[in-house]
Amino acid sequence: MAIAQFIRLRAFRHGVVWLLILGYHGALAWANFTGAQPQDGLRLQVLSLVVVAPAIYVHGWLLTRFMEQRRYALYAAATLGLVLTAGALLDLLSEVESIAGANAGAPNQTAASLYGHAVGNLLLFLLIATIARYVRRGIVSHFQMQQLRALQLETELSLLKAQVNQHFLFNTLNNLYGLSLAAPDQMPEALLQLAGLMRYQLDSSRQATVTVGTEAEYLANYIGLEKLRLRHNTQVEFTVDLPHPEQPLAPLLLLPLVENCFKHAIGPSGQNTIRIELTQTDVGLTLRTGNSIPPHFRAVPSGLGLPTLRARLAQYYPGQRHQLDIESSSTFYAANLQLAL
Incomplete structure (x- = not known):
């Protein structure tokens, strides 16, 4: 039950983040794609996210499986393959939408520059997602440490109470016995x-x-x-x-x-x-x-x-x-x- 709740909570959190990103890109598409209908630019942004989102999650898996396990060579090779493949898909989507007229107002660029632009955008997304991942992990770890410290203090307080109870009560009972006589x-x-x-x-x-x-x-x-x-x-x-x-x-x-x-x-x-x-x-x-x-x-x-x-x-x-x-x-x-x- 706890695992199912965690999965639902994580899915909700990620869903909200992607909706915010989609809304942001929709606003950019409306403002920047002046040579075509704004919905064409939005379609390109949505299709781009279809490539970028899986790439981010795959990269997160690579971080967990290789980078955090100190398997740096495998992480570098796998990440390079991921970036090149996802960059090619982004470049292909951009060319298809350009032919369809979604990006007709953009200046002509060479294939190499378009591919480099796609790879650069992808690297930026991966960097932002990685930073967000470890910042969130640091915040969670900080609160967990605070909770552990509070639990430790409560445990120490319980030990202190036990110490007072045992020694003090033993001495007090002896004193009360003497007081009852004197x-x-x-x-x-x-x-x-x-x-x-x-x-x-x-x-x-x-x-x-x-x-x-x-x-x-x-x-x-x-x-x-x-x-x-x-x-x-x-x-x-x-x-x-x-x-x-x-x-x-x-x-x-x-x-x-x-x-x-x-x-x-x-x-x-x-x-x-x-x-x-x-x-x-x-x-x-x-x-x-x-x-x-x-x-x-x-x-x-x-x-x-x-x-x-x-x-x-x-x-x-x-x-x-x-x-x-x-x-x-x-x-x-x-x-x-x-x-x-």
């Missing part, structure tokens, strides 16, 4: 945060965009659950200023930067700090994160966090619509993400 009165709030986080991940997996407000709520639940496992020497500051929470946003776009704070700022001694600030204007959204780095800390890149974030930013907020700045030292790590919504 501070059971805090369990209801923690369970609600976990339920909200899981619900958001399920909903966002079925949507191309979410709202800024729901993304901020997700981050709040994530931070609240992460704080369950922190020592007393770690201070977390999370501030939110969202005057337009209904604005659309790609899902889970802010998580990698927030997640990095909790991966890198947890040390057994000394004072650890995490600062997360999410602010919004009429046209943009800014996420600033900063965290201290414990002594002797060595980050192990997962391959899914920042690389996936940069790729998704380029896909959903290309060019000047996003800016990601990262500053890192031996004691502090800061990130600043700006989005034009």
Whole structure:
């Protein structure tokens, strides 16, 4: 069924193109064949297309069969034979129509010049058709690459979600177990945060965009659950200023930067700090994160966090619509993400 639809679509597209070409040649015939009836000139143009059109399709087959298979000698020989044969047919049609009076107003020309003119016209048609073929192929390839890139980004996002689900859920369940023993009165709030986080991940997996407000709520639940496992020497500051929470946003776009704070700022001694600030204007959204780095800390890149974030930013907020700045030292790590919504 798909093949039949493709054939019908291609036949329709080619038919429209040939009708346009026929109309163009009809207009030329009406304007240029002043020595005879315009319909005689149109007849010559139609008969010429009867030769030119098959020549173009045969040449397309030669490109596929020989040229693109790097069989250059066979392609050159076959194309030369095609041009000479089709040129002879065009020359013959021109002579027949000239005798019939369709081209009576044209100046006398030698047989060689008429044949050369026919071959030149044919080569021009083949060149135009070849250029159109590869331009169209380039455009189609460009859109296919975009689709593949989008699919790859969605796959990477799914991997990111799976990573968050597995590690985060495992750690959270252990933390909830400890919380149930040490501070059971805090369990209801923690369970609600976990339920909200899981619900958001399920909903966002079925949507191309979410709202800024729901993304901020997700981050709040994530931070609240992460704080369950922190020592007393770690201070977390999370501030939110969202005057337009209904604005659309790609899902889970802010998580990698927030997640990095909790991966890198947890040390057994000394004072650890995490600062997360999410602010919004009429046209943009800014996420600033900063965290201290414990002594002797060595980050192990997962391959899914920042690389996936940069790729998704380029896909959903290309060019000047996003800016990601990262500053890192031996004691502090800061990130600043700006989005034009």
